[in-house]
Amino acid sequence: MVNVGKRSGRPRAGEERLSRDAILTAALGIVDDEGIDALTMRRLAATLKVNPMSLYHHLPNKAAVLAGLAELVFAGLELPDPGDSVPWDEQLKQAARAYRDGLRQHPKLALQVLSDTSAVSDVVVVTMEPFYRALDRAGLGPRQIFEAANTLIDFIHGFSLGEASVRAETFELAPDLLTRVRALPAHKAPTLTRIVNDLGADGLAYDFDSGFESGLSTLTTGIAATARRR
C-alpha cells in the first residue's frame, strides 16, 4: 500500500488536484458498492490514489465526509412540480414519490442521510416547495401546511428506513408471519391470529410500492378532511 511513484509536495499547476467534490463522489461510489462500513479514510484515499492525509486538506474529518454524503443525496433530490394542471392531491403524491425515489437511489446511505439533521434542514426547505404548494392549493392554513408536510415527510422517512433495511424488492410477509403467529398462544394476540387466518395462505404478499401508495392515500385523504373543516 505504498504510493509508489508518487511525488511528495504540492502538485504542479497542470496536474490533477484533489477536491472536496472528487472525494465525496469517490466516497459515494464506495458506499453504494460495498456499504457504509467499507468506507474508511484509507480506502477512500487508495481509491483516489492519494495519501490518506491528503483528504484532510479538503475535509476536516470522517464525520464531515459522511455529512457531505448526506448533503450530496439531498442536493440530488429534485421534486417535480406538475403545477396546477393536476389535482392537489395528485401533485402531492408525485412529489412524495419523487422524494422516496431519491432516497432509494442510495439505499446503503439511507440511514446516514435520514439521521443527519443538518443536511436535511439545510436543503430540504427549498426542495419542499412542491409539497407546500400542493397543500396550499388544498386550502390549508399556513400552520396546517407545515404540520401536514412534516407528517408526510415523517412517513416517507420511516417508510424509506424500512425499505432500505431489506434487500429484496418484495418480500413475503406471509410464511414468516404465519409460522410466528401460529407459534403464539393465540390469546396473546387474538386479533392478529384471526386476521392472519382470514387472509388465508395466499393473501399477504406485501410489496413496498403498494404499501407506499396505500400510505399516501391515507394521508391525502386525512389532509383533505382537514381542509374541508376550515
Add this chain to the structure above:
Amino acid sequence: MVNVGKRSGRPRAGEERLSRDAILTAALGIVDDEGIDALTMRRLAATLKVNPMSLYHHLPNKAAVLAGLAELVFAGLELPDPGDSVPWDEQLKQAARAYRDGLRQHPKLALQVLSDTSAVSDVVVVTMEPFYRALDRAGLGPRQIFEAANTLIDFIHGFSLGEASVRAETFELAPDLLTRVRALPAHKAPTLTRIVNDLGADGLAYDFDSGFESGLSTLTTGIAATARRR
C-alpha cells in the same frame, strides 16, 4: 486499566458470573449516559470490572451487543390496550403514543433500534396487537389492517427519528427558517415565502408533541375514510 486483584480462570461456584443480560444492561447504561460512540468493548468490560475478552463468551461480537440493545428496547415496549371502552381511533392513538414513548426512552439508541430490522420484526408482531384490534374495530379488512398499521408505524418511526436527532424538547423553527427563507430568491420557493410571511414573526414555534398529535389525527381521519368506503 489493569484488572488488579482479579484471578484468572473460571470463577468459583458462589462468585458472581457474567451473563448476557448483565452485559446488555451495562451497555444500555453507557449508551443512555454517554451516547452510542462511548460504547466500546473495552469500556463495557471496564464497567463490568471484567476482561474485555470475557464478553465474547456471552456475545459473539459487538454487532450482537448492539442488536441485543435494540431487542431490549423493543422488549420493554408495552402498548396499553384500553379495550373497547373508548372509540377505536382513540384506542389507536393511545397505542401509537405509547409506542413513541417507548422509543423516546432511549433517544441515543433510536437510530440503532429503528435500523435493526430483525429486532423489530421479531417482537413487533405481538406487541402490535392493540393496533390491529383498533383497526379491526374501525371496520377494515385484513389486508387494509396491515397496510394501515404499517403506515402508522412508518410515521412513528420517521417522527421518532427526527425527534431523536434533536436535543431540545421544543425548538424554534421560526428564526432559523425566516432567515433562510429571506435569503432565497423568492421566486425559487414562492409558496414557502408567502406562507412564512403569513405566519408572521410569532407563529411558528414547533413542538414535537403537537406535531405528533397532528400526524395522528391526519392518519386516523384517513383510515376512517377508508373504513367508510367499504
Add this chain to the structure above:
DNA sequence: TCCTTATCCATACGTTGTATGATTATGTAC
C-alpha cells in the same frame, strides 16, 4: 525575488475489535 500559503506525503500514536491460547474451576462419567 521572497514569502506566504496551498497541497500532498511519510511517519507515528492511541484506540478499536477480536483471534489465539493459557489458566482455573465446574459438573458428569466411571
Add this chain to the structure above:
DNA sequence: GTACATAATCATACAACGTATGGATAAGGA
C-alpha cells in the same frame, strides 16, 4: 474419588482505524 470434557475467565497480540505532527514541494502574490 479420579479423570475429563466443558465453561468461564484473563493475558497477550495484531491488524485496521482515525488522525496529529511535521516535512517536502510548488503556486501565486508582494
